[in-house]
Amino acid sequence: MNRPVSSLVDNKKPIVALDIGTSKVVAMLAYADEQSFNISAIGQASCDGIKKGMVVDIQKTVQAIQKAVQELQSISQVKIGNIDIGLSGYHVVGINSHGAVAVKNQEVSGDDVGRAIESARAVKLANEQQLVHTFMQEFSVDNQEDIKDPIGMTGVRLELKVHLVATSITASQNVIKCARRCGLESNKLVVNPFASSLSVLGKDEKELGVVLVDIGAGTTDIVVCYKGNIRHIEVLPIAGDQITNDISMALRIPTTEAEEIKIKYGVARQRLVNPSEHIQVHDVGGGYKKISRQLLAAVIEPRLDELFRLILDVLKKSGYEHVIASGFVFTGGSVNINGFLDLANSVLRKNCRIGMPNYHGSLRDVVTDPKYSSCIGILQNAYQEVEHNFNHKHKNKPVMQAAKKAWNWLIGSF
Ligand SMILES: Nc1ncnc2c1ncn2[C@@H]1O[C@H](COP(=O)(O)OP(=O)(O)OP(=O)(O)O)[C@@H](O)[C@H]1O
Ligand SMILES: [Mg+2]
Numbered sequence: 232m233n234r235p236v237s238s239l240v241d242n243k244k245p246i247v248a249l250d251i252g253t254s255k256v257v258a259m260l261a262y263a264d265e266q267s268f269n270i271s272a273i274g275q276a277s278c279d280g281i282k283k284g285m286v287v288d289i290q291k292t293v294q295a296i297q298k299a300v301q302e303l304q305s306i307s308q309v310k311i312g313n314i315d316i317g318l319s320g321y322h323v324v325g326i327n328s329h330g331a332v333a334v335k336n337q338e339v340s341g342d343d344v345g346r347a348i349e350s351a352r353a354v355k356l357a358n359e360q361q362l363v364h365t366f367m368q369e370f371s372v373d374n375q376e377d378i379k380d381p382i383g384m385t386g387v388r389l390e391l392k393v394h395l396v397a398t399s400i401t402a403s404q405n406v407i408k409c410a411r412r413c414g415l416e417s418n419k420l421v422v423n424p425f426a427s428s429l430s431v432l433g434k435d436e437k438e439l440g441v442v443l444v445d446i447g448a449g450t451t452d453i454v455v456c457y458k459g460n461i462r463h464i465e466v467l468p469i470a471g472d473q474i475t476n477d478i479s480m481a482l483r484i485p486t487t488e489a490e491e492i493k494i495k496y497g498v499a500r501q502r503l504v505n506p507s508e509h510i511q512v513h514d515v516g517g518g519y520k521k522i523s524r525q526l527l528a529a530v531i532e533p534r535l536d537e538l539f540r541l542i543l544d545v546l547k548k549s550g551y552e553h554v555i556a557s558g559f560v561f562t563g564g565s566v567n568i569n570g571f572l573d574l575a576n577s578v579l580r581k582n583c584r585i586g587m588p589n590y591h592g593s594l595r596d597v598v599t600d601p602k603y604s605s606c607i608g609i610l611q612n613a614y615q616e617v618e619h620n621f622n623h624k625h626k627n628k629p630v631m632q633a634a635k636k637a638w639n640w641l642i643g644s645f
Pocket of ligand 1: 252254255283319446448449451470472490493494495497565567568569601
């Protein structure tokens with residue numbers, strides 16, 4: 232659904248993002264102006280109703296959303312009605328596709344672009360799947376390839392490559408249902424991998440080639456970008472929760488205790504730990520026991536090592552392995568573990584960095600945290616839409632008007 236033109240800028244209506252993560256629900260409210268957006272409130276609640284990014288308990292998820300949104304409302308003093316929601320989970324799949332059409336009047340128009348995108352979107356989806364995003368890659372007009380904007384060019388045949396993102400209808404509807412039970416209506420669904428890439432990656436990185444990896448509690452979201460566009464999106468069902476489970480099983484301690492010691496004392500590399508260091512933990516029987524911190528690292532390291540190798544497999548499968556000049560950018564709560572980059576560098580053997588959401592407005596100190604990358608990306612996506620509509624209203628060039636239909640496809644507002 233498209234928002235009314237510039238309503239957010241002109242009427243000072245807020246944009247609200249809801250990230251329903253496996254470990255927490257976050258809601259953020261921001262106001263847009265011509266330059267940027269400013270976050271004015273955050274609400275947050277821990278959540279037990281989500282597993283691997285998908286709703287498994289509606290009641291618990293509703294409670295968490297309610298708590299986060301109530302907090303947001305009481306801080307902002309704004310009654311929240313419409314929101315943009317982030318979708319995650321193993322059901323999010325990326326598909327490469329290709330479209331081609333005859334150019335109608337020998338000069339490529341917005342309408343031709345719209346038809347080419349429609350043709351690229353005509354793919355057979357698995358049962359129970361729906362398309363949520365269409366990311367444009369390159370156009371070609373006749374034999375000329377690698378065109379970013381073909382409108383106005385002369386030619387007879389227009390082709391383009393796209394990366395489509397599909398999600399499970401049931402999984403998406405469960406999320407929408409949870410939001411509705413809290414009195415919220417979704418403006419738009421945005422997949423979290425895309426959202427994180429929007430808030431974390433720099434323009435040059437995307438141009439040179441980069442892999443964005445958001446490691447949360449239930450999922451690892453992977454986005455490959457090259458020449459400024461999204462080339463591949465994939466979600467792995469392995470993340471921080473698996474590390475916690477491994478610790479709980481290996482050390483025979485309750486999961487809550489395993490989560491706590493992972494965050495407090497966890498290290499991604501055994502070699503970084505002093506062998507004489509010990510920590511005291513609760514065991515399953517309710518007593519205490521002493522374990523070596525190196526043993527804790529010995530549980531964490533192989534799981535993270537395995538995850539890095541799975542990420543490499545995804546990159547190889549995407550076909551962009553040899554063009555990733557900017558390397559890997561990691562975000563999401565799980566990258567906070569000590570020694571994370573040390574292990575990442577040794578397994579991946581490419582440039583690796585931790586990516587924070589790239590945001591410079593109010594509440595910056597609070598939201599500059601890798602766990603908020605996807606939520607800020609959802610705001611960013613909404614803002615880009617507002618900004619685009621704003622430019623339309625104020626510039627109103629005929630060529631821009633012609634491209635509006637095409638743009639609506641590209642930003643996924645269908
Ligand atoms: N210092 C730390 N060391 C190790 N792990 C950490 C640390 N801080 C946070 N984590 C882990 O980060 C994860 C939460 O990250 P995040 O908030 O990005 O996930 P989420 O958005 O709720 O889940 P998902 O995106 O997978 O659905 C948890 O598994 C938590 O244990
Ligand atoms: Mg997340």
